[in-house]
Amino acid sequence: MATKDLSEYNPELVPDASGMKFGIVVAEWNPEITMALAKGATDTLLKHGAAESNIKIKYVPGSFELPLGAQLFAEHDNVDAIIVLGCVIQGETRHFDFICQGVTQGIMDLNLKYDKPFIFGLLTTGNQQQALDRAGGKHGNKGDEAAVTAIKMVHLKNNF
């Protein structure tokens, strides 16, 4: 499988997701992007056998809130993996750097703290077009890729 653009993955190499439970946390900033990521992730989980009843979606106001939203899933729901989806677009101030840094570190910390896959589906782009290109555009849908990664990581954990 090419690692450059997982949207063009070989579906036969993805484990069966039936029986797996997923939480998806979606940031409401830049909703035309994040809702497309969420649709991509959900469709891909279903395509690989996950039951609709085993996919739960929660929303947080912005990407900075994604780590806490994901932690709440880990603490209050017995999901096997949590996918976080957000889109931070670079503006004129340094806010972009602080949000991206906070989310990245927060999600990594959760992976290790809960010994469970928390999948990083955060677009960090220079402009809106770059984000659209990665939310169902010419560079695929990073929501699909996050879903494939979640399935693979649950499979990995279940087979240790």
Ligand code: RBF
């Ligand atoms: N949240 C996003 O998900 N994407 C953004 O591009 C984004 N840009 C922001 C720019 C500024 C100047 C501020 C103050 C917030 C922004 N947020 C963005 C919201 C942020 O993730 C968070 O919801 C708020 O800072 C409240 O904690």
